[in-house]
Amino acid sequence: MVIWMKPSELETMRKSFNTVKSRSDSIKDSPSTKRLKNRVQEIKKESIENNDYYLNQALESFKRNDIDVLMAENAQDALDIIDELLDEYDAKVIAKAKSNTLGEINLKGHLADKDIDVVETDLGDRILQLKRTDNKPVHPTGPASHLNVSNITDIVNESLDVNVNAVPREIMEVVRGDVLNRLKNANVGISGANAIASEEGSCVMVHNEGNISIVSLKDLHIIVAGIDKIVPTLEDAISLVKLETVFATGNYVTSYMNVISGPSKTADIEKKLLKNMYGAERVVLILLDNGRSEATEECLYCIGCGNCVVHCPVYNAVGNEFGFNNYLGGRGVAMSKFIEDDETCFNSGLYMCTLCGLCTLNCPLTIPTNEILENMRKLSTEVGFYPKAHGKIKDNVSRNNSPY
Ligand code: SF4
Secondary structure, rough: OOOOHHHHHHHHHHHHHHHHHHHHHHOOHHHHHHHHHHHHHHHHHHHHOOOHHHHHHHHHHHHOOOOOEEEEEEHHHHHHHHHHHHHHOOOOOOEEOOOOOOHHHOHHHHHHHHEEEEEEEHHHHHHHHHHHOOOOOOOOOOOOOOOHHHHHHHHHHHHHHHOOOOOOHHHHHHHHHHHHHHHOOOEEEEOOOOOOEOOOEEEEEEOOOOOOHHOOOOOOOEEEEEEHHHOOOOOHHHHHHHHHHHHHHHOOOOOEEEOOOOOOEEEOOEEEEOOOOOOOOOEEEEOOOOOHHHHHHHHHHHOOOOOOHHHHHHHHHHHOOOOEOOEEEEHHHHHHHHHOOOHHHHOOOOOOOOOOHHHHHOOOOOOOOHHHHHHHHHHHOOOOOOOHHHHHHHHHHHOOOOOO
């Protein structure tokens, strides 16, 4: 069922987007950011053109680092692997970090029937989780940007049965206390990764809240990432997440950057290897294909900064119904064709796009989303998915030589 965002939510979202725009305006055209853009363009080109090589290299590197890697062809494969791991650890509570890939496989929906408490550790995601209904994110790094402090206060008071004032700090403290309390018995953490370094066998994650550190300290840390996140080296991975940060938040850097290259271990007693000193005793990386191998090459350049939706006139007008699941805006529509099918692509808003090209102009990788969608419309029409009004015009033209 389509649930359109409320006008007040759209207004708050646009205000939040304007804040990001004005913050990033001052740094996105700086000489260092321009150099970084060129560098990341080259990194992505190299990674995409030689994906098999870097995938195989990554498998070797992770094995060397004692990280288990499992390949998932599609969302169900990834969920089956996660189910098995959760059974093995008898998990009842899971600490979860923000991840578009976990949204893509619908992890929370899948675990909802299994009596497992999946606790979002990111504040924005936790607020959406407490909201329970109509809780789709509106931005990849600012999921609750459409809710104002009054909306959030109501959500928190109602769902946690508290009486917090409409003061951001008070809200933050109440939610943090509740999350930490719930996580006392969590033995599994689950997250995505912003980039994967093939040569070193490392997963790189950026965050401001410190929550990924919490997630990675549980006995088992499951990381789910698309195969498109693989880049040649750790320096490349860091370049990529730096560029993502500039365009997602308007800051040069996040408070934290976690590089996970193996389970927690020590050999400080007689050089004997012991695992699980403070962090996870086991790290499992699930590498997800889910249509990426079939995707239009340009789509794979995406670094998930969300700057395209911030500048998209359609998205600003209609909100997150333009897009597919957690993949918002035109790029999400394009990916839905590969992750799902032509019908999903059509229903995700293939014909909502005005083809104005502002997404391309504002994308750090200049991904031509408007052109991709234009081309997809042609292909979609060939398999029968086009707006009914267009069909009528087409029939009129072939019958009367006129659209009328
Ligand atoms: S398409 Fe470009 S602007 Fe949009 S999220 Fe991806 S990298 Fe960012």
